[in-house]
Amino acid sequence: MSTQVIPDYTALARDIKHWARELGFAEAGISGVTLEQDEQHLNRWLEDGYHGEMDYMARHGSKRSRPDELEPGTQRVISVRMDYLPPGTQHAWDVLQDAEAGYVARYALGRDYHKLMRNRLQKLADRIRGAIGDFGYRAYVDSAPVLEKALARNAGLGWIGKHTVLINRLAGSYFFLGELYTNLPLPVDEAATAHCGSCRKCIDICPTQAIVGPYRLDARRCISYLTIELKGSIPEELRAPMGNRIFGCDDCQLICPWNKFAQDTSEPDFAPRHSLDGAKLVELFDWSEEEFLRRTEGMAIRRTGYEGWLRNIAVALGNAPSSEGVRAALLKRAEHSSAIVREHVAWALERHRQVP
Numbered sequence: 285m286s287t288q289v290i291p292d293y294t295a296l297a298r299d300i301k302h303w304a305r306e307l308g309f310a311e312a313g314i315s316g317v318t319l320e321q322d323e324q325h326l327n328r329w330l331e332d333g334y335h336g337e338m339d340y341m342a343r344h345g346s347k348r349s350r351p352d353e354l355e356p357g358t359q360r361v362i363s364v365r366m367d368y369l370p371p372g373t374q375h376a377w378d379v380l381q382d383a384e385a386g387y388v389a390r391y392a393l394g395r396d397y398h399k400l401m402r403n404r405l406q407k408l409a410d411r412i413r414g415a416i417g418d419f420g421y422r423a424y425v426d427s428a429p430v431l432e433k434a435l436a437r438n439a440g441l442g443w444i445g446k447h448t449v450l451i452n453r454l455a456g457s458y459f460f461l462g463e464l465y466t467n468l469p470l471p472v473d474e475a476a477t478a479h480c481g482s483c484r485k486c487i488d489i490c491p492t493q494a495i496v497g498p499y500r501l502d503a504r505r506c507i508s509y510l511t512i513e514l515k516g517s518i519p520e521e522l523r524a525p526m527g528n529r530i531f532g533c534d535d536c537q538l539i540c541p542w543n544k545f546a547q548d549t550s551e552p553d554f555a556p557r558h559s560l561d562g563a564k565l566v567e568l569f570d571w572s573e574e575e576f577l578r579r580t581e582g583m584a585i586r587r588t589g590y591e592g593w594l595r596n597i598a599v600a601l602g603n604a605p606s607s608e609g610v611r612a613a614l615l616k617r618a619e620h621s622s623a624i625v626r627e628h629v630a631w632a633l634e635r636h637r638q639v640p
């Protein structure tokens with residue numbers, strides 16, 4: 285008769301956090317699966333229509349806020365975070381102020397993080413299996429309906445700031461999150477407490493006033509949504525405030541005082557590719573579809589598609605200082621096969637016509 289050895293879960297939890305760091309994660313924490321208040325917050329956000337065209341946010345019912353409905357048997361969630369700020373990209377404000385350059389969100393400058401983090405989470409699961417034998421788990425990196433920020437907060441990795449991004453007291457907010465749902469009854473960590481206080485810098489700086497109140501983001505106004513998720517025409521009144529932001533936006537994080545503690549990534553794969561941390565708009569607008577696909581292989585930027593790429597850059601060129609080069613670049617795309625691109629190019633050209 286074989287006797288099953290019950291693992292020492294306290295020691296295992298300690299080992300998991302140690303292995304996570306060995307695998308390149310900055311930190312790991314463990315939470316339970318109760319997210320009642322966050323479920324209410326999510327439902328209200330959906331009722332307000334703040335998710336815009338992101339139908340997938342509403343599609344999965346309570347699976348998003350109830351981990352054991354998404355993966356039956358889940359008792360705990362191991363959340364991990366990985367810093368992504370590439371060294372030398374601290375000059376973000378300079379790029380934002382250079383209206384001839386395109387601003388790409390700092391998280392998207394290098395290789396897409398999804399596969400990399402998933403592989404590491406799989407390795408973490410392998411280490412656990414090596415220690416205790418088979419166990420139930422499922423790894424997620426932005427790949428399923430998961431309330432990752434709330435879970436990470438409950439695991440002690442940070443608090444959700446007024447801009448709705450997770451902030452860590454010792455590392456700011458430039459990090460990715462991933463999760464390992466598991467049936468192991470591990471001891472849970474203490475949830476992180478909030479430290480925004482009376483600050484509202486992120487609310488005030490948002491170029492499109494997308495943070496409509498503390499902890500309330502109207503994604504339909506958010507430049508990340510407009511440049512990545514939205515597939516059609518960008519509302520005209522939001523185009524000028526977009527400035528030169530062509531893929532995502534970091535303003536609410538750049539202004540956050542807690543980011544003076546931000547840590548550079550040690551992950552070489554997140555280093556900027558194709559000088560995207562400040563490339564000239566005219567040059568980026570000149571990329572053919574084939575160049576776009578080749579150069580963005582394995583990068584998050586692919587997600588906007590070539591049409592979205594040209595649309596976003598056309599808006600930024602409409603906001604750039606008038607010059608022969610800018611007008612010529614726009615005119616070259618004025619008869620583009622995409623109606624969306626043509627419309628945004630026409631808007632941009634009109635802006636330059638108004639300049640004496």
Ligand code: SF4
Nearest residue numbers: 445446480483486540
């Ligand atoms: S800028 Fe201020 S209010 Fe906004 S997340 Fe940071 S600390 Fe909180």
